Amino acid sequence: MLRPLPFLSGALALAAIFGALALRLTLKTQFDQLLPEDQPSVIELQRLRARIAQGSSISVVLEGDDPGALRRTSQAIVRELEEHRPPWLVEASDGIHALQEFLRPRIGLFSDRRRLASLRDQLQDAWDATVMEAGGLALGLERSPQLPPLEEMSSRLLPADPALSRLGERYPDGYYQRADGRALVVLVRTSIPPGQIEAARAAEERVRTAVARAREEVGALSVRVGLAGDLVTGLSEYSAVLSDLVGVGLLGLAMVLAVVLLFFMRVRALAALGLTIAVGLALTFGTAQLLIGHLNVATAFLISIVAGNGINSGIIYTARYLEVRRGGTGVAGAVRVASTATWLPTFGAAVAAAAAYGSLGLTSFLGLKHFAVIGGAGMLLCWAATYAVTPPLLVLSERVRPLRFDPPGELRGWRALRRGGLQLGDPFVALISRAPFAITALGAILTVGSASLALQYLREDRMEYDTRKVQNDLRSATELYRVSALAREILGVHLESSMVVLADRLDQVLPLKRALEARRDSAPAEARPFEAVHALCDLVAPDQEAKLPLLQDIASVLRKAHARGLVSAGGWERIAPILPPPGLEPYGLADLPEQAARPFSEKDGTRGRVLFIEPTAGQDDSDLRYLLRWTDAFRETVLPSGEKIRGSGRAVVFADMLRSIMTDMPAVLSASLLLTLLAVVVTFRRGRLSLLVLGALLTGVIWLLALLQLLHVRINFINFVALPVTFGIGVDYALNVVQRYGTGEGVRSAIRNAGAAVALCSLTTILSYLALLGSINQAVRSLGLVAVLGELCCLAAAVLVLPAALLLRERRASRAGACPPGLRESP
Incomplete structure (x- = not known):
């Protein structure tokens, strides 16, 4: 040297x-970046990303004692974002208003056809009896046919599908609002995929600006605001x-x-x-x-x-x-x-x-x-x-x-230590x-x-x-997690919590859905792998051509009965919105409102080939034993035709x-x-x-x-x-x-x-x-x-x-x- x-x-x-x-x-x-690209779940995930928009979302959580102020603020936020629409905005909504408006007059189409036929016959008999009595042509029966009670008619018109029923019960006025009215969520969907940090920061700042302007516009400065969602958490x-x-x-x-x-x-x-x-x-x-x-x-x-x-x-x-x-x-x-x-x-x-x-x-x-x-x-x-x-x-x-080293015998204390x-x-x-x-x-x-x-x-x-024991312990983010929990309480088990399966063709969707549901139903009750399978076709009522004439007959009788005062004003207000208007036509996937179809749509606009697998109620992917059971249930499904459909998502990865x-x-x-x-x-x-x-x-x-x-x-x-x-x-x-x-x-x-x-x-x-x-x-x-x-x-x-x-x-x-x-x- x-x-x-x-x-x-x-x-x-x-x-x-x-x-x-x-x-x-x-x-x-x-x-998903921690597994090799040739892993089947990663290959399927890449296929999903190529065909489905992988955006993230922001939940704007509004809290206050005045439910009306919360609604005015949410409307102002949605208006501010839509009028000054940033390029990454997919949708800003404070409820399911468009979906409710579309489904309400068609809700009877989801009811059982035999129940509708029975109701139609009962109403027609009651109306005929009423008309004959009014014309002095009483039948001489001990008790003439009567209109069914309002509650019975409503229940027979409403669908037996629990998912559709829960949707109406959770959001009776269409708003993403808690039952006590003191919290409301504005859901902002973006096109920003997870991992794009700079774009996500810009989006969060833009949403905060829109919230500030909206609060000032409606004078709701007392409304408390918190942001949650996967974009904010990420x-x-x-x-x-x-x-x-x-x-x-x-x-x-x-x-x-x-x-x-x-x-x-x-x-x-x-x-x-x-x-x-x-x-x-x-x-x-x-x-x-x-x-x-x-x-x-x-x-x-x-x-x-x-x-x-x-x-x-x-x-x-x-x-x-x-x-x-x-x-x-x-x-x-x-x-x-x-x-x-x-x-x-x-x-x-x-x-x-x-x-x-x-x-x-x-x-x-x-x-x-x-x-x-x-x-x-x-x-x-x-x-x-x-x-x-x-x-x-x-x-x-x-x-x-x-370096100088003194003889060791001459050194004491610090000098000896230093030597x-x-x-x-x-x-x-x-x-x-x-x-x-x-x-x-x-x-x-x-x-x-x-x-x-x-x-x-x-x-x-x-x-x-238990994945909660391997996650970040963000003590400083307590407020974020509180707001996130509140958003989940209001929104319920949203599609973001579910995993995706993508069919290759529309004709595969129903066989795939049935095969998955059969797998779920065959499992013991304590080991159910998932709660439900959601597809866009769930929102398209079956057998519409046969049901529409029955519903029109029911609506016609009830309108005549209301005109004669046989249905009270209060009762009519409750039942009239779910009656089909004259001339209502059958509808299909293409007719559904964009708000309902967007999660089930692909980048090229194709609707209906996407299915969501909802986790079992009371379970989530923080329990890896359940995660393995859940992902194994939809990782690969063989259709009756012999075709294989694979599922993927963060849970599978x-x-x-x-x-x-x-x-x-x-x-x-x-x-x-x-x-x-x-x-x-x-x-x-x-x-x-x-x-x-x-x-x-x-x-x-x-x-x-x-x-x-x-x-x-x-x-x-x-x-x-x-x-x-x-x-x-x-x-x-x-x-x-x-x-x-x-x-x-x-x-x-x-x-x-x-x-x-x-x-x-x-x-x-x-x-x-x-x-x-x-x-x-x-x-x-x-x-x-x-x-x-x-x-x-x-x-x-x-x-x-x-x-x-x-x-x-x-x-x-x-x-x-x-x-x-x-x-x-x-x-």
Whole structure:
């Protein structure tokens, strides 16, 4: 390292290029982006998106004590948006007025034809009797036929379909208004698909402006306004995740660098390692931009993790460099010794960590594949950055201000601490020297006792099935969730809560609907997969040609009866709106109002091929067990013709993601363990030292699984990462301790020298994971918890149990006059 400046300049120039690339990374938060494009559910989802507009919506929730003021305000909002129509607006409505106006005179068409015929005959008999009595031609019957009671006539005219009945009961005046009148919703549908953040922000601001103008126009400034809907919720969660990503990353970096400074007690060490890890991060995330192009919900927090793990090589190198310099060796000699002594174990550790991350690539879950690419590349690139940046920085720092080390016997307090740094290895040396047998015995007892708990954890189903425990914990968004709940209460189970199935032809719709309903009805009552299947044809009454003459006859009799005063004015007001006007014609899909047809329409205007699968009442997709049952019920349906119709949507994609993790978990864990084993064997090339490393790793993993069992920690699609990564990261500590031990040093010397750096490596990694505990996302927090437990277990096994066992072996060999076998091996 005679010319450090050109070497360092080249590394920094490369880091600057990759850093510029890293700044172009975007954040994608949609779950459907986490599965490969050849997944059947993703293929079907893309087909749906190509044919159906995938817009998002905003619910403007108005609250106040004056129901009339709420209606005037809602009308003004709708008018403001329609008159100054933004290009993304699909529809703004405060109720189902158009649909009610269309269906009200046709509602009798949904009634049973035999009931209509019976009512027509009963009314006609009563009218004929009335006419004959008026003409003096009484039949002489004991009781003449009478008009049925008004309630009976209404019930026989109204449809038996509960969905249509509920529609009228929920919105009797047509408004999306709560029964007590104190809350009303304006539903704003947009053409903005999920994930288009800038367009969504502009739409939200435009709606807020329209609301402000409407309130001012009608003088309803006392009306309280809140926004909800998937567009608003998506924006809120995206902003929270972005802020969380920056906050967690900066916190992790700050804690890692702070502990580095405390350990080495030298600013030059902090500067060297800080710049080294900055270069490593730039290379890592620049590579991510080139290979992937974005971050997702699984990889967004890798900045802190890569920093905490990737700095370990630099810590080992710097610690060895300062150790050699304290011994009186010059700069060139210290660089040479540090490089020669540390490159192999640190490279082995980096390869093992990269292999552990790489094992995640075996899953079909893209979120974990990307985690594997970025994490694995990060470990190797941070290792490369260590040997490209740290040595020249240390050499340059010595040229500016050479290191001076006073004799240790002359130093006390701060000066002694600054000379040797924070001796993290001393407590471990003191402990294992005092009670090696007790520590070894306790470690063995804990391992044997933990083995049964670990096996129990592996045998049981430990997946997290409650998605509420893996979502963002947005305490600051309490008002948003309150308003969202109120909107759901008013709107009911809306089509946005349902999943979509798209038929290829109109003639497939009814057979598909019947097949799905038959599947639902064949399930036990407590395991109904869904509530209902909705199609646009539900709004087209069957057998209209036969029913219309009956309804016209009924209407004719009632109009004549009303003209003669046989129907009261109040009764007529109630029944007249549901009577067909003269000349009413049969109607079809094309005649339905746009408000009703829009959810069932495709981009090219085709109506009726879209079906919605409504979730079972009282169930939602926060319960993954129900989600699996729900999605399996419509994932693929075989029609009587033999044709197959597939369903998709966010629920199906999420279910596939869950299945992917459950199916691939054993393969990922096995691959991680085998790759770690291979990395260790290649590093040492001899069996005994490799077995020592793997024994310590296995001990730590057994303890970790036992703790997860005792703490009832469930596995989700994020914290699952910690299990295979523990193999690759946890082996680092035992590997470096055994490497020093294998060079001929005694156990205590190896722990005192290497153990301090190993403890610091573990501490930086633990701090990078501890930063995750401050995340707003519960799944990310659980990742931090599992990873911290894994680090602590592997560290304890590497610097306590393993050295204690080796010290016992060393003492026995010393009493026997033999050299411990481990000292005769070289790495």
